[in-house]
Amino acid sequence: PAIYRKDYTPPSYWVRTVHMGFDLDPSATRVATRITLERNFDSTEKAVVLYGDEVELVQIHLNGKALSKRDYALKDGVLRIPVAVNEITLDIETLIRPDKNTSLMGLYVSSGNFFTQCEAEGFRKITYFPDRPDVMAQYTVMLRADKTKYPVLLSNGNLIEEGDLGDGRHYALWEDPFKKPSYLFALVAGQLVCQEETIKLKSGRDALLQVWVEDGNLDKTQHAMDSLINSIRWDEERFGLELDLDRFMIVAVGDFNMGAMENKGLNIFNTKYVLANPRIATDVDYANIEAVVGHEYFHNWTGNRVTCRDWFQLSLKEGLTVFRDQEFSADMVGTDSGRAVKRIDDVRVLRQAQFPEDAGPMAHPVRPDSFVEISNFYTVTIYEKGAEVVRMYQTLLGRDGFRKGMDLYFKRHDGQAVECDDFRAAMSAANGRDLTQFERWYSQAGTPRVTAKTSYDAASKTYDITLSQSCPATPGQAKKLSFHIPVAVGLLDSSGKDMTLKLDGEVATIGTVVLELTSAQQTFRFTDVNEQPVPSMLRNFSAPIVLEYDYSEEELAFLMAHDSDAFNRWEAGQRLATRRLLALTSSAQKSDALSIDQALSDSLRATLNDTQLDPAFRETVLTLPAETVIAEQMDVIDPQAIHTARRFLRHSLAQALRADFVAAYKANQTRGNYSPDATSSGKRALKNLALSYIAELDDADAHALAQAQYDVANNMTDRMASLSALANSQAPGKAAALAQFYSDFEQEPLVIDKWFSLQATARTTDVAAVRKLMLHPAFSIKNPNRARSLIFSFCNGNPSRFHAADGSGYVFWAEQVIALDAINPQVGARLARSLDRWRKYAPELQEKMHAALKRVAAAKLSKDTKEVVTKSLAAT
Ligand code: ARG
Ligand code: ZN
Secondary structure, eight states: OOEEGGGOOOOSEEEEEEEEEEEOOTTOEEEEEEEEEEEOTTOOOOEEEEEOSSOEEEEEEETTEEOOGGGSEEETTEEEEEOOOSEEEEEEEEEEOGGGOOSOSEEEEETTEEEEEOTTTTGGGTSOBOOSTTOEEEEEEEEEEETTTOOEEEESSEEEEEEEOSSSEEEEEEEOSSOEEGGGOOEEEESOEEEEEEEEOTTSOEEEEEEEEOTTOGGGOHHHHHHHHHHHHHHHHHHOOOOOSSEEEEEEESSOSSSEEOOTTEEEEEGGGTOOOTTTOOHHHHHHHHHHHHHHHHTTTBTTTBEESSGGGHHHHHHHHHHHHHHHHHHHHOSHHHHHHHHHHHHHHIIIIIHHHHTSTTOOOSSOSEESOGGGGOSHIIIIIHHHHHHHHHHHHHHHHHHHHHHHHHHHHTTOEEOHHHHHHHHHHHHTOOOTGGGHHHHOOSOOEEEEEEEEETTTTEEEEEEEEEOOOBTTBOSOOOOOEEEEEEEEOTTSOBOEEOBTTSOOEESOEEEEEOSSEEEEEEOSOOSOOEEEESTTOOSSSEEEOOOOHHHHHHHHHHOSSHHHHHHHHHHHHHHHHHHHHHHHHTTOOOOOOHHHHHHHHHHHHOTTSOHHHHHHHHSOOOHHHHHHTSSSBOHHHHHHHHHHHHHHHHHHTHHHHHHHHHHTOOOSSOOOSHHHHHHHHHHHHHHHHHHHTOSHHHHHHHHHHHHHOOSHHHHHHHHHHHHTSOOTTHHHHHHHHHHHHTTOHHHHHHHHHHHHTSTTOOHHHHHHHHTSTTOOTTSHHHHIIIIIHHHHHOHHHHTOTTSHHHHHHHHHHHHHHHHOHHHHHHHHGGGTTGGGBOHHHHHHHHHHHHHHHHSOOOHHHHHHHHHHHTOO
């Protein structure tokens, strides 16, 4: 049942206009849709092809004439009407049941209000339609509903008219002036309130901005509003892109499959990415809200004005928009050090989530060649690796060159549905650069490995860097061709300063050069190099690859202390720590005694105490690589040994640096009113990291420190950090604190999610404890945020417990995948991904994982989950 990119054919008919009328009722919503269509002569297909999914077709008229079942063919959700004329009007009436819709795709009910989610193929759950992104049309939407139950009626675009219907019902008529694909359609109806603000756009036009939430949440919308305004300003500044509507709305909903959705003029958000105040949200929540509000807003141009021809091109809009939100967040911090911390965070996500995906059974190119269910392809590869691919254009072409490419992209394609190749062509044409080979980043899956070798010749004063590349096989792609890889490099002299770089035959640059690796192996020669340098490779992580170079311990410590590239200062520390962790893991496997040497703790101490460095940056250096990152470096993953090793290292560092951590804890207190700005949140991050190390010691002083912070915390960041320290300790106050936290925040679903998630990932939490938490009255498997906070947090965020030797974690996983899949295929299929890497574990574990996979595969499954487990079982 897979569909292939190569099989793309243009639509048989274009849709010009869509008029929809909704009679909203939770148990029976009637949808009347009038669409005008026009034959597309580029297509050989003569029938009108409409898609429907779980909708009852009440009646269908063609040019005013009722069609009978003999006039069309309806099979597997595809409705084909043979038509002979070029212009037609279809009237389609459907009946749907939003209250029974637990998939959260199409029209559904959450807390008594109506919401929609149509990307990717949800519109077909509302009506029969040519539901494909290359069919763009102009929409007018009439909403009718009970006035008291649904006082607010919203859809895309501008409100044209509203009024009373006399029978206790009312209506609102909306018109979207821009043509759009059906996946950007949205409606919201219910009891909602909004914070609003009118701003002047760069051109002088006014725009009305609104953030809609449930009653009682208006004290949590300011940050989303600020983030929206900042996003609008940023896109005007950085890319010359202005808001094209008079009205822009954000609506928060508590039941949502993903983060948020960029529906034209009516963005719908998971509450998690809207609601914030110091009482309920952490610094990370504040940063995430800013990023997601930015992301959805930026889609207005990269996604909506220019959209995707087909879903294989998903990264065209997602990779580009993630890159834009990353740059936005970095610019909001402003400082070089802040930018580096943001970059480090983004690279961490890539390494923790995307590298494993790229090495597992679901590996796929940034532009996939096939899929069974498109919902399964909203992945870290499409989003985060896609963003890295976009970033590489900027690295290769420069900021100005990238902007020229963007300008040309909009000039050529505004109002169109296009392909990833069109973006590359615009970048290439605007800059006069041949980017043919760059295409392989879109077509080949897998994380490339680049090995560097260097040699210095004192007599000729030359320094050679030889880079060779390879890429492991991925499903369906045994052999890979060479990638076009930008490798940013600097050379440090013995005082730690950047050398002036002179590449053979080229003009000198100070600092960083971008080497362009295009063959399997290439040597780059630097001339006039007066002494043996220390190379700083892949600065700012200039390509999504693994770079291997045989650094000595001294070189890494030197880079950690001196590199002008803050990312690589961090990277050097991570390389050192990774070596130790791998060595400790191997000792743990052999039950050898574990020990650490002075060198690592000295380097880390130096960074911890270097007050010239921003606290936020110091925090990233002192944070050890995650267990999942270490796991990816092993031929056979041993979760228990990794866990033992990492805990041992943290404990040893806590002992060795205790006084330093205590000093950092004291020096980085924030005073006064809470503010989520980068400086304050950086201080809290370092202070709370110090607390977490001190808590490793699990003694009375550590308990007292955590308890004291818990008792006086005036913000959720400090509260969560101290609760987490307590929850992972033997502190006498642990149970009381957890109970107190629950009763303090019982009324705040997003905080109760944190409460579940903190316990799900606590060291002492085993499967039995998770099962017990599932019986808690506040737990509900139907709410995706809640399911993620407990079930996903345990399966993905507590590896040593999930991979318990008796296989109990896998039995639990299988049960939950089956249960979730029946309710909500997207969420079920997401959990199904937790066993992606089963082939990497020891045979005893593999066997148990295999049994769990088989058990899931034998159940009655959605095509979403079926695709994931089928691919996992096929892994070799
Ligand atoms: N386009 C949305 C975003 O990136 C994500 C929507 C995904 N929806 C889905 N059902 N898979 O912001
Ligand atoms: Zn997006």
